[in-house]
Amino acid sequence: MSELKYTSPMKRRQLTINSSDFWVKATGVLGQINALIDEQDDGKFKVLFINETSWVFDEIEFDSEAEAIEGLNKNKFIKYDKELHEFIYLPRSPFSQAEYMMRRIYSSGEYWS
Numbered sequence: 001m002s003e004l005k006y007t008s009p010m011k012r013r014q015l016t017i018n019s020s021d022f023w024v025k026a027t028g029v030l031g032q033i034n035a036l037i038d039e040q041d042d043g044k045f046k047v048l049f050i051n052e053t054s055w056v057f058d059e060i061e062f063d064s065e066a067e068a069i070e071g072l073n074k075n076k077f078i079k080y081d082k083e084l085h086e087f088i089y090l091p092r093s094p095f096s097q098a099e100y101m102m103r104r105i106y107s108s109g110e111y112w113s
Contacts, residue, residue, distance in 0.1 A: 015056060015095045017048060022080040022090050023072050034091055035077055037068045047072060049106055054091040057103045060112065075112055 023035040034050045040061070045068045049058040062068040080090065106112040 012096050012098045015048075015097055017093070017095055023047075023077040024080050024085065024088060024090075025075070025077045032088065033077075035072060037065060037072075039065070047106075048095075050091050050095060052089065052091055054093065054095050055101045056095055056097040057101055058106045060107050071112070075106075 017036050017038045019036045019038050025033045036048050038046050045062045045065045047060045047068050048056045050056050
């Protein structure tokens with residue numbers, strides 16, 4: 001995935017995310033945050049946080065996949081298991097990103113430890 005550059009805050013960019021192994025975190029009654037770990041061209045890994053309508057609203061970069069998984073586990077995300085989580089709805093591709101949709105609640109450290 002290339003570096004995200006916006007020409008306008010309203011410009012929508014469609015993302016290709018190679019991973020389909022979702023991580024989920026319950027956020028209350030019927031609420032959840034979805035995340036995917038995507039390997040970058042430079043060998044680093046990004047955790048992409050995705051809402052229920054397939055918009056990426058935040059991202060954090062890690063040096064390794066192991067560090068990304070450790071961060072997700074530490075912040076109460078669990079790996080999606082179809083049999084265990086049969087009632088969880090996962091967003092579907094295509095995934096999109098736009099500056100006006102970004103809510104940097106994890107990358108800012110507000111909800112990430």
